[in-house]
Amino acid sequence: xxxxxxxxxxxxxxxxxxxxxxxxxxxxxxxxxxxxxxxxxxxxxxxxxxxxxxxxxxxxxxxxxxxxxxxxxxxxxxxxxxxxxxxxxxxxxxxxxxxxxxxxxxxxxxxxxxxxxxxxxxxxxxxxxxxxxxxxxxxxxxxxxxxxxxxxxxxxxxxxxxxxxxxxxxxxxxxxxxxxxxxxxxxxxxxxxxxxxxxxxxxxxxxxxxxxxxxxxxxxxxxxxxxxxxxxxxxxxxxxxxxxxxxxxxxxxxxxxxx
Amino acid sequence: xxxxxxxxxxxxxxxxxxxxxxxxxxxxxxxxxxxxxxxxxxxxxxxxxxxxxxxxxxxxxxxxxxxxxxxxxxxxxxxxxxxxxxxxxxxxxxxxxxxxxxxxxxxxxxxxxxxxxxxxxxxxxxxxxxxxxxxxxxxxxxxxxxxxxxxxxxxxxxxxxxxxxxxxxxxxxxxxxxxxxxxxxxxxxxxxxxxxxxxxxxxxxxxxxxxxxxxxxxxxxxxxxxxx
Numbered sequence: 001x002x003x004x005x006x007x008x009x010x011x012x013x014x015x016x017x018x019x020x021x022x023x024x025x026x027x028x029x030x031x032x033x034x035x036x037x038x039x040x041x042x043x044x045x046x047x048x049x050x051x052x053x054x055x056x057x058x059x060x061x062x063x064x065x066x067x068x069x070x071x072x073x074x075x076x077x078x079x080x081x082x083x084x085x086x087x088x089x090x091x092x093x094x095x096x097x098x099x100x101x102x103x104x105x106x107x108x109x110x111x112x113x114x115x116x117x118x119x120x121x122x123x124x125x126x127x128x129x130x131x132x133x134x135x136x137x138x139x140x141x142x143x144x145x146x147x148x149x150x151x152x153x154x155x156x157x158x159x160x161x162x163x164x165x166x167x168x169x170x171x172x173x174x175x176x177x178x179x180x181x182x183x184x185x186x187x188x189x190x191x192x193x194x195x196x197x198x199x200x201x202x203x204x205x206x207x208x209x210x211x212x213x214x215x216x217x218x219x220x221x222x223x224x225x226x227x228x229x230x231x232x233x234x235x236x237x238x239x240x241x242x243x244x245x246x247x248x249x250x251x252x253x254x255x256x257x258x259x
Numbered sequence: 260x261x262x263x264x265x266x267x268x269x270x271x272x273x274x275x276x277x278x279x280x281x282x283x284x285x286x287x288x289x290x291x292x293x294x295x296x297x298x299x300x301x302x303x304x305x306x307x308x309x310x311x312x313x314x315x316x317x318x319x320x321x322x323x324x325x326x327x328x329x330x331x332x333x334x335x336x337x338x339x340x341x342x343x344x345x346x347x348x349x350x351x352x353x354x355x356x357x358x359x360x361x362x363x364x365x366x367x368x369x370x371x372x373x374x375x376x377x378x379x380x381x382x383x384x385x386x387x388x389x390x391x392x393x394x395x396x397x398x399x400x401x402x403x404x405x406x407x408x409x410x411x412x413x414x415x416x417x418x419x420x421x422x423x424x425x426x427x428x429x430x431x432x433x434x435x436x437x438x439x440x441x442x443x444x445x446x447x448x449x450x451x452x453x454x455x456x457x458x459x460x461x462x463x464x465x466x467x468x469x470x471x472x473x474x475x476x477x478x479x480x481x482x483x484x485x486x487x
Contacts, residue, residue, distance in 0.1 A: 091392075092389065093392030096391070101383050102383075107483050108483070116401065151484060
């Protein structure tokens with residue numbers, strides 16, 4: 001890899017589940033402030049790629065660098081694992097993930113959910129964490145819900161709380177794993193608006209999504225994954241006007257008809 | 260049925276209630292303390308932890324409690340080395356033999372309940388914790404334990420009530436708890452119907468109180484299960 005400084009570098013990532021090869025030598029970089037949308041049909045490896053970055057999945061081969069720091073691995077193939085648990089925990093605390101199914105901790109209130117990471121992992125004082133949590137709740141427009149439990153919120157509200165929880169870690173990179181796929185259509189927009197706001201603030205983000213129009217608007221770069229390799233990448237204009245890839249044209253056309 | 264007999268002997272049987280309650284409380288505390296590491300070992304990836312834990316559970320679930328109690332009470336005393344050791348101060352007493360048997364037995368069942376509860380905490384809850392960089396210890400104490408405890412509670416309540424009733428077996432090693440005292444009284448009075456009936460009612464009252472306690476605990480732990 002080149003010696004330039006990147007927020008994220010992924011080098012030659014391979015991941016398979018049994019016989020099914022999901023990532024097949026994927027490479028990419030992200031710089032500070034980049035908003036990269038990852039598109040691709042189901043099973044193309046988008047989510048797996050994202051989950052390999054914070055080691056929720058262990059790639060069988062290949063390296064991930066966060067702020068040019070290599071995540072150290074040991075072992076081979078299916079026995080491969082992180083070499084340094086402390087390093088993994090530290091790096092994970094610099095990356096925040098927003099999940100498709102929100103994954104708010106059900107036994108905690110909204111406020112407790114947002115304070116949990118800063119207090120337990122970053123050792124922020126409780127008062128400071130609370131102040132920080134309320135500020136981010138305000139940002140996602142849910143300050144009045146701070147005392148609710150997740151079961152009392154709608155899907156869109158839960159996802160906005162999950163975004164506030166991710167922001168409260170003040171991460172270097174935000175990872176969005178299909179943040180609107182589990183939402184009712186009328187709730188998608190409130191979540192997309194929050195993500196747009198974050199993009200405008202210059203935050204570094206990777207977004208796995210099926211929302212083509214949204215991706216075109218917010219992204220600085222778009223990646224189209226097909227069978228575990230990056231088929232096309234570039235600025236939204238380049239990718240959406242690219243007619244050379246039949247796969248992407250098909251995918252794009254299908255996206256159109258279903259929307 | 261002679262109700263007067265029942266009234267007359269109630270105070271004597273109540274003395275046995277204290278012994279039974281002592282057995283239950285000590286066994287529940289020790290059993291839970293033993294069950295937690297057992298459940299964690301049972302769930303561990305390492306075979307060196309999971310197989311011994313499984314073997315332990317397999318043995319205590321597969322053999323009758325009465326047999327386990329007899330092995331401890333009658334069996335251990337055959338070993339000269341045990342009779343010479345400090346353990347004998349405990350193992351020569353039917354009270355401690357009963358505690359030991361009930362604890363080892365309930366720990367096996369409770370470990371299985373906890374193991375299942377830990378396994379049924381949704382993967383997404385765990386991934387959310389991992390993704391913010393929680394250590395395994397924080398993950399267990401902050402996220403998994405509170406959720407697993409609630410899942411385990413109904414099964415654990417059931418096991419505790421079964422164990423409470425199981426303490427009546429201590430009467431077979433000459434411990435004077437509810438059943439032991441009742442049997443002695445029957446030997447004096449030849450009134451098995453009345454006195455066993457009285458003992459049964461007392462067991463039923465204790466189990467009702469226990470179930471009520473678990474219900475309260477469950478309600479207070481599940482505050483978050485509110486709907487709009």
